[in-house]
Amino acid sequence: MAGNGVFAEIYDGEAEVYKYYAEGEWRKSSSAKSVSIINPTTRKTHFKVQACTQEEVNKVMDAAKVAQKAWARTPLWKRAELLHKAAAILKDHKAPIAHCLVKEIAKPAKDAVTEVVRSGDLVSYTAEEGVRILGEGKLLVSDSFPGNERSKYCLSSKIPLGVVLAIPPFNYPVNLAVSKIAPALIAGNALVLKPPTQGAVAALHMIHCFHLAGFPKGLISCVTGKGSEIGDFLTMHPGVNCISFTGGDTGIAISKKAGMIPLQMELGGKDACIVLEDADLDLVAANIVKGGFSYSGQRCTAVKVVLIMDSVADEVVEKVKSKMGKLTVGPPEDDCDITPVVTESSANFIEGLVMDAKEKGATFCQEYRREGNLIWPLLLDHVRPDMRIAWEEPFGPVLPIIRIHSVEEGIHHCNASNFGLQGCVFTSDINKAIMISDAMETGTVQINSAPARGPDHFPFQGLKDSGIGSQGITNSINMMVKVKSTVINLPAPSYTMG
Ligand SMILES: NC(=O)C1=CN([C@@H]2O[C@H](COP(=O)(O)OP(=O)(O)OC[C@H]3O[C@@H](n4cnc5c(N)ncnc54)[C@H](OP(=O)(O)O)[C@@H]3O)[C@@H](O)[C@H]2O)C=CC1
């Protein structure tokens, strides 16, 4: 169970607050303040974490800098070995970590276990990929550039950046944390994690698995506290050499404040699903329901607007409605499909979008229903571009349908968004699919399937306000290194076999 057994040392039972992790130890903050984590289902405080101070952040950064120097001198195979060990420990303890996800972010029980197992697999794969790509360098010879003789040999290899700051969002507090931690570590960096408040306790348990694996003191740290309070101090800290952030508009603000350091930003999305007349309509309906309502729509890759040719819209709407009728609604402990959204303010925001659509005349395919943070799945048909829901990201179980009369109209709506994460197109004509994919201004287009980040080694990136850089295991490793060259200058040109 959470905070028990091997996890006992991460919990201060007297004060009933989880500790933070610094210099290889679990510590109480000198602030003597805590941050409450509200269970989205009960809307009561379920866990508490330390509200770390700026002084504690400074210490963590100093320790990270020292530990990173030694870690960079640790052979690559040894770094990989420790990551494999952490992955195995993480998977062995999937039950208590999944329990935290259920209580902190109302993730359905089965999905919570899947998140932890997927995270273990991600860490192992990163270790293997790191050994492959960091073990290789490059040799360039000078005579390929005009005017040069073959008198210079350039050896380049990938070296660590230093200290990486990782800030994941609430919806995947374990998986989107390890997708930053593992690449940073295999590449020889130190890592400071600031977990999301909702999801912080799951993240602390995950960090303890790395602790148990035996990583050196100070190399990994985890400081807790509200992003609004310690966020700026962390992201503008001079000890940080790289920020990997996933979340909402906060990322745009961070990118404006951060210094001359590499940024990996994975932000919001308004993923469009374009449906053509020749599509397999059963496949479309299944993907709209899965894509729109998995984890109650709280995925950056959720289908967030359906752009469907009017001639097939009635049929698809009927199929989607019938599938939605089978979705179970209730607590995450019962493994329901639709569970309470993460906070009351999130539920209020979603409700605001629904009311705006109602006032402006959208067709409600189901009655709008809400109890506390629990919102029943809702399909809104005949949505028009003057409605907020046509453009804004509900991050909840509410899906708008816009009927279109040409493919161009669908592409135009998709590209008029300030977001550009993913999109999908359904058609049986592969040539049309490719041309539509080319025209869509999004980081990824899925053909005949709903958007998704995984498999986790695929490149994952957002255009426009959806992000900076590219993720996916290989790209994340490459983002967390810099290239270093050493040039050998020969006294005279030298041509082999010449
Ligand atoms: N593209 C993608 O892969 C994903 C995008 N998202 C987007 O994220 C949003 C929802 O997730 P949510 O967690 O609420 O996003 P937020 O942007 O609110 O929070 C993300 C993280 O940033 C932290 N944070 C908050 N303020 C600051 C600050 N000033 N400086 C540094 N860190 C800060 C949060 O901590 P705290 O919790 O303590 O506030 C949290 O750890 C949606 O817009 C969604 O689209 C979400 C998941 C994936």
Ligand SMILES: O=C(O)[C@H](O)COP(=O)(O)O
């Ligand atoms: O944070 C998110 O929402 C994701 O990165 C989406 O991941 P998924 O497509 O695997 O749900």
